[in-house]
Amino acid sequence: MRNLISSALLFAALGAAVSGCSPTAVSDFVKPYRIDIRQGNYVTQEMVAQLKPGMSRDQVRFVLGTPLVADVFHADRWDYVYRFRPGKGDTLLERRLTVIFAGDGLARLEGDVRPEDAAAKPQ
Template sequence: MRLPFPVLPSASALSQALCLVAACALIGCASKNPLMEEPVAATSTPAVAAQQPKAAVPATTGVQTTKEKRLFGIFSPYRIDIQQGNFISQEQLAQLKTGMTADQVRFVLGTPLLNDIFHANRWDYVFRMQKGNGEVISSRIAVHFQDNRVANIDAGTLPTEQDFLSLIAGTTPQASKTATPKVATPAK
């Protein structure tokens, strides 16, 4: 078979080399598996986390925020926000008391995300929100029952509803200001 145009051997080798480099770059991008990445870390930086004392609460409780890594530090595709589970705030957790029935817990916290048949006396409320920018917010609460009454509640430090709204909006949570109420004086 004869080509209609002359092909120089050096141009052919150059185009083959460029195709090989492009194929290797694409294979390297496609071989990144997010399931084999490092586990979810807490919000603090490693230097700050090393200086802080270890908490008695395991790392899987409370709220943790992480960010995904980007390709070459700048490229990332458009991603939607994905929310799984029910968000539980400090205010909702404060309503839970030892001795409440399962129906009362369901009324306050909603339906649990995990109700395992092997651990029928434990309800797990797992919340995970993966924002489009790669930020992951997750929390876990376990309610333990004994004789169909609340016996124990395992939860880390949870944000308030205002803190959660600021996490969704992408702003930093601001400390609640204690405003002194103004007392209206009667007009004379």
């Protein structure tokens, strides 16, 4: 009987403590774990710097990997897209690189990731 009374008092005190908290304070304390989500091809500046005009499709695939999007209707265009959403926070990182071919050779690059200009490098 004594255990029952002490348990009831404990639950009453716990209920009073929780009811005094605002809903936002409780929701900030109790949040589910969320994992980091990485999608697509991660392309670095070093990888893009290895690309040269006229490279074959196989050479570009060797350097950058298989493209995320290889459109049937645009056979001369490969798209490399990378998205990173951390589990905590709302910061979204998105990078895009479009590789355009002329025939079988690399013609030009478009997008966020660009090769560094050789003239801009300190010597």
